[in-house]
Every structure is written in C-alpha cells, then in structure tokens.
Amino acid sequence: MGMTIAEKIVALAAGVPEAKAGDIHTVELDYLMSNDGTTHLTVDMYNSLKHPRIADKNKLVWIVDHNVPCDSPKTAASQKKMRDFAKLNGITFYEGEGVCHQVMAEKYVCPGQLIFGADSHTCTYGALGAFGTGVGCTDYLYGMVTGKSWVLVPETLRFVLTGELSHGVTARDLILTIIGKIGANGANYKAMEFTGPAMKTLSMSDRLSICNLCVEAGAKTALMEVDEITLEYLAQHGGRTPKACFTSDPDAVFAAEYEINLSEVVPVTAKPHFVDNIAPVSECADVAIDEAFLGSCNNGRLEDLRLAAEIIRGRKVAPKVRFLVVPASREVYNAALKEGLLNVFMEAGAIVMNPNCSVCWGSCQGVIGEGEVLVSTGTRNFKGRAGDKNSFVYLASAATVTASAIAGKITQAF
Amino acid sequence: MGKVYKFHNDVDTDQIIASQYLLYPTVEEMKAHTFESLDADFAANIKPGDFVVAAENFGCGSSREQAPAVLKALGVKAVLAKSFARIFYRNAINIGLPAIVCKDIYDHVEQGDEIELSMTEGTVTAGGQVYTCTKLPAHLQSILDQGGLIASLNEL
Numbered sequence: 001m002g003m004t005i006a007e008k009i010v011a012l013a014a015g016v017p018e019a020k021a022g023d024i025h026t027v028e029l030d031y032l033m034s035n036d037g038t039t040h041l042t043v044d045m046y047n048s049l050k051h052p053r054i055a056d057k058n059k060l061v062w063i064v065d066h067n068v069p070c071d072s073p074k075t076a077a078s079q080k081k082m083r084d085f086a087k088l089n090g091i092t093f094y095e096g097e098g099v100c101h102q103v104m105a106e107k108y109v110c111p112g113q114l115i116f117g118a119d120s121h122t123c124t125y126g127a128l129g130a131f132g133t134g135v136g137c138t139d140y141l142y143g144m145v146t147g148k149s150w151v152l153v154p155e156t157l158r159f160v161l162t163g164e165l166s167h168g169v170t171a172r173d174l175i176l177t178i179i180g181k182i183g184a185n186g187a188n189y190k191a192m193e194f195t196g197p198a199m200k201t202l203s204m205s206d207r208l209s210i211c212n213l214c215v216e217a218g219a220k221t222a223l224m225e226v227d228e229i230t231l232e233y234l235a236q237h238g239g240r241t242p243k244a245c246f247t248s249d250p251d252a253v254f255a256a257e258y259e260i261n262l263s264e265v266v267p268v269t270a271k272p273h274f275v276d277n278i279a280p281v282s283e284c285a286d287v288a289i290d291e292a293f294l295g296s297c298n299n300g301r302l303e304d305l306r307l308a309a310e311i312i313r314g315r316k317v318a319p320k321v322r323f324l325v326v327p328a329s330r331e332v333y334n335a336a337l338k339e340g341l342l343n344v345f346m347e348a349g350a351i352v353m354n355p356n357c358s359v360c361w362g363s364c365q366g367v368i369g370e371g372e373v374l375v376s377t378g379t380r381n382f383k384g385r386a387g388d389k390n391s392f393v394y395l396a397s398a399a400t401v402t403a404s405a406i407a408g409k410i411t412q413a414f
Numbered sequence: 415m416g417k418v419y420k421f422h423n424d425v426d427t428d429q430i431i432a433s434q435y436l437l438y439p440t441v442e443e444m445k446a447h448t449f450e451s452l453d454a455d456f457a458a459n460i461k462p463g464d465f466v467v468a469a470e471n472f473g474c475g476s477s478r479e480q481a482p483a484v485l486k487a488l489g490v491k492a493v494l495a496k497s498f499a500r501i502f503y504r505n506a507i508n509i510g511l512p513a514i515v516c517k518d519i520y521d522h523v524e525q526g527d528e529i530e531l532s533m534t535e536g537t538v539t540a541g542g543q544v545y546t547c548t549k550l551p552a553h554l555q556s557i558l559d560q561g562g563l564i565a566s567l568n569e570l
Contacts, residue, residue, distance in 0.1 A: 024553055036437065037436055037437070037476075037478060038436070038477075038478060038479055038480070040437065040439065041441070041479065041480070041483075044440075045564060048564075049564070049567060049568060050568045051568070066437075067437065072437075074437060074438055074439060075437040077439055078437045078438075078439060079437075118477060119476075119477055120475065120476050120477040120501055122477075134477040134501050135477060135501065135504065135505075136477055136478070136479030136482075136501065136504065136505035136508060136509075137479045138479060138505065138508040138509055138562065138563050138564060139504060139505070139508055139563070141563075141564065141567070142508075142563050142564075142567060145567055146567075150553070184424050184471060184474055185424070185470060185471035185474065185497065185499065188471065188497070188499060188500055189500045216475075218471065218474060218499055218500065220500055274424060361433050362428075362432070362433040362434065363432075363433035363434040363436065363437070380426075380428070380475060380476075382426045382428040382429065382475060383428070383429060383451055384428060384429070384432055384451045385428050385433070389432070389450065389451035
C-alpha cells in the first residue's frame with residue numbers, strides 16, 4: 001500500500017522500508033531546535049543526569065527569541081544559563097537573530113528531514129517539505145542525549161487547494177478559515193498535508209504562514225510537496241540541498257480529504273479567546289482597538305511588511321493606538337530597511353522593534369493591560385496570551401492589522 | 415481519594431501557566447501561578463492526591479512542559495479528560511504525570527467531589543459509580559512506570 005509524505009519521512013528517519021499511521025518507530029533526528037521558553041529547564045535536567053552527554057552537538061540549534069532584549073533579572077538568569085551552556089558545549093547559538101522558526105527556515109531546514117523543536121510551532125518546517133514537530137523539554141533532552149526519539153506515525157488530513165486568493169486576501173486568512181472549519185482539535189495527533197493546483201500561487205512566505213498555524217488545529221506536523229518555489233528558496237538561502245523530496249502515493253490512505261477553493265476565502269479574524277472562533281472581518285468592524293501587532297513566526301516576513309507598508313504609506317496610526325512592527329528575523333529586518341519599508345512605518349507613527357517573538361507570547365515589551373484589545377498577526381488569542389488575563393486578542397492578517405491600526409478599530413483593508 | 419478540580423473544553427497551556435512565569439528559574443517558583451486566570455485560588459487550595467478533570471482537548475497550544483510540571487509539583491495525582499492535545503499528553507507522561515483519557519467522568523462529577531483512580535484497573539470511582547478510562551499504551555505505561563523519560567535515560 002502507498003504511503004503519505006509523513007509516513008515516508010518517518011520511515012526514512014527510522015531506517016525502515018515502510019511506516020504506517022499508528023505505528024511507533026524509533027527515529028534518528030536531523031535537528032533539535034530549542035529556544036529560551038524552556039531551555040533553562042532542559043539544562044537543569046541535563047545537569048541532573050547520571051551520565052550527561054550530547055549525541056551530536058551539530059544537530060542542536062539554540063535560539064533566544066522569546067524575550068529579546070531581556071526584560072527582567074529572572075529572565076536574564078534563565079537566558080544566561082542557556083547561553084553559558086551553549087558556549088561550554090559548542091552548541092550553535094543565536095540571539096537577536098529572529099524568531100526561532102524563521103531562523104530555522106532561513107538557515108537549516110531541508111526537505112525530507114525529521115526535526116524536533118521545543119516549541120509548538122515547529123510544524124512550520126513543512127513548508128520546506130520537512131516533518132517538524134513540537135515537543136517538551138524532556139523529549140528534547142532525550143533527543144539531545146541519544147540523537148533519537150520515538151514517533152507515533154500520524155494519520156494525514158489532506159487539503160487540496162484550488163483557485164487563487166483574491167486581492168487583499170492572504171494565506172493567513174486561508175489557514176484561519178481552515179482552522180475554523182476543522183476546529184481547535186480537528187487535526188489532533190494528525191499531519192495536515194497541503195497539495196493541489198493552487199500551491200504554485202503560494203510563495204514560501206505564504207507556505208510558512210500556513211504550516212506554522214496548523215498546530216492551532218492540534219496538528220502534529222504540516223507537510224507540503226517540494227517544487228520549484230521550495231528549491232529556489234533553498235538555493236537563495238545557503239544553497240541547501242534536500243535530504244529527500246517526497247509526495248504522497250496515489251494509493252496512500254488519508255484520514256480525510258478536503259477541497260478548498262482559495263477564491264472563496266475572505267478576510268477573517270479569530271475572535272477571543274480561541275483560534276477556531278473565526279468570523280469574517282466585516283462582522284467585527286466596530287471593535288475598537290488599543291494596539292495592533294505586525295510580526296511573529298506566522299506573519300512577520302518581508303511580504304507581510306510590504307503589504308502593510310503599501311496600506312499605511314502616507315497615512316497615520318490612529319491616535320492612542322500603538323502599532324508594533326516586528327520583523328521576524330534579522331534577514332527580514334535588513335531587507336525591509338533596504339527597501340525603505342521601516343521608514344514608512346516610522347513616518348506613520350508605528351513602533352518598529354527588533355526581531356523577537358514580541359507580544360505574540362505576552363511576556364515582553366508590548367503586552368496589553370486590563371480590558372485592552374489587540375489585533376494581531378500573532379499565533380494565538382488565548383485568554384491573557386498578550387498580557388493581562390482580562391484582555392482581548394483578535395487574530396487577523398497583516399492587511400487587516402494595518403488597516404485596523406490606521407482606523408483605530410477592526411477594519412478590512414481592501 | 416482526591417478532590418475534583420473541574421475545567422472546560424480546550425483549556426490551553428497559557429491558562430495552566432501563563433507566559434510571564436515560564437522563564438522563572440524553577441518550576442517550584444512557577445507553581446503558585448497555576449491556573450491563575452481561571453481559578454486564582456487553585457494553587458492555594460489543591461492538595462496532593464487531588465485530580466484535574468476536564469472536557470475535550472486539554473492542554474492545547476504551546477509545548478511548554480511547565481504546564482504538566484506545575485500540576486505535578488502541586489501534587490495533582492492525575493489529569494482525567496475526554497481528550498488531550500498531543501504535546502501536553504506526551505509531556506505529561508514523560509515527566510510522570512498520569513494523563514488519562516476518561517470519556518464519562520466529566521459529565522458525572524462536580525467541583526469538589528471525591529473520586530478515586532485505579533491505573534491498573536483503568537477505572538475511576540465517583541459517588542459509588544465506577545467509570546472506565548482508557549489504559550495507556552504499553553510503551554507509554556512503561557515510561558510512566560519508570561518514573562518518566564529522564565529516569566529511563568539514567569538506565570542507558
């Protein structure tokens with residue numbers, strides 16, 4: 001019987017000819033990414049082992065991105081623990097380089113790899129044809145020490161994309177619409193695979209945005225086929241070569257298959273406090289905002305900044321509204337700087353910040369206070385996610401967020 | 415016997431332990447803030463041996479292992495839910511906190527009820543009634559039996 005992309009990648013990593021959904025395999029991991037959200041705990045656990053050792057330090061990538069620059073003495077102590085350990089053990093280490101998943105996409109991820117990340121949005125790597133999945137620090141430590149882990153092979157939900165997104169409708173609207181359709185646990189324990197004639201209309205930026213958010217439907221991983229767009233991205237980013245390029249076999253078994261016509265997608269928002277609480281932006285048009293956030297591993301890439309700059313050029317952020325613009329990586333920041341985009345934001349009255357997770361994770365600069373409303377391109381709108389436990393987050397596209405920053409209320413851009 | 419602390423559908427890990435506490439140096443320093451947004455007195459009231467009972471998709475969202483870790487540090491004996499989000503489930507087992515799928519218990523208990531769990535029998539007893547829960551797959555039970563994944567690393 002045929003295999004899905006997810007089954008093929010697990011089989012390759014396990015060194016077996018065939019893997020089937022429901023099987024448990026021991027796999028060799030290609031990379032293990034960790035960030036400052038949990039690494040201090042991993043270090044403590046490592047130091048408590050009877051025989052601490054690192055299987056292959058070249059597989060480890062450590063990235064400080066959640067609180068950059070650091071916001072408190074306690075955070076500083078935790079980050080120092082991570083930094084010192086990385087230095088002592090020769091582990092690849094980044095700080096101020098960008099949000100971990102964007103940095104991984106720019107520098108490391110290759111098609112066919114199986115990657116563990118101590119962060120739920122590790123499913124982003126599916127945009128490059130890799131099986132990325134989020135784990136906790138104990139699983140991470142096990143992989144760090146042994147180079148291996150166990151994986152329950154997931155079933156796959158297949159999404160066949162047709163048509164083309166209308167002007168002003170983004171890949172983020174598409175994936176939010178899909179999450180609204182299948183629900184916050186609609187893909188729990190499963191892989192989400194995207195295919196179909198519309199793939200050629202989706203840039204790498206779009207693809208990263210789509211795969212990134214799949215965990216909000218509970219997905220274990222997201223996967224896309226490798227094509228010219230993937231290969232061109234790899235060529236432009238260090239000339240990386242694929243480990244393997246897989247497509248699902250015609251007789252592969254899928255748990256479910258959905259056809260999504262992109263031309264039917266409209267600008268949407270995820271209302272508080274759940275990512276699957278989706279409504280058209282037009283239904284939320286009277287909601288006044290206190291802050292707007294453009295950034296994150298979901299939507300802080302160059303194309304998002306270009307779209308936002310196109311909307312806000314020559315206009316102003318609404319009075320008493322903070323508009324935070326946070327490029328997802330140093331590469332994105334520098335490109336935006338060269339194109340003059342950051343000037344556009346600064347002249348409009350936005351606050352342009354260094355690459356980091358920012359208010360998407362609610363424990364650093366930009367958090368919102370009691371009763372405040374944030375419209376955000378971040379990943380989550382859980383209660384208290386962006387600051388005070390009694391605050392409100394609406395998730396929307398870069399276009400909607402920017403138009404809302406100008407209007408002072410939730411607004412559709414086009 | 416332990417008391418029930420009851421939570422709804424789709425409890426995400428930000429509610430279990432919020433972002434602003436994650437970079438505290440140790441889990442011991444974080445645990446007083448467990449479930450702060452949903453039940454500000456939870457950490458003060460819960461006693462070792464008590465249970466968290468929830469509906470569908472418990473532990474969705476972030477991969478923060480601090481979420482099951484603070485529950486374990488407070489002495490929660492097990493989390494019983496209709497279903498779990500996958501990363502929370504894996505993390506809980508890895509650190510030795512039983513995460514048990516129990517479809518029926520949620521609709522038959524209230525906050526503060528006394529219940530008893532038998533992992534070996536795969537049952538929960540509440541109000542004189544016995545409810546069946548799903549036994550862990552052998553692979554996961556063996557991790558739990560060893561006291562978590564780290565303990566198994568020390569055996570290598």
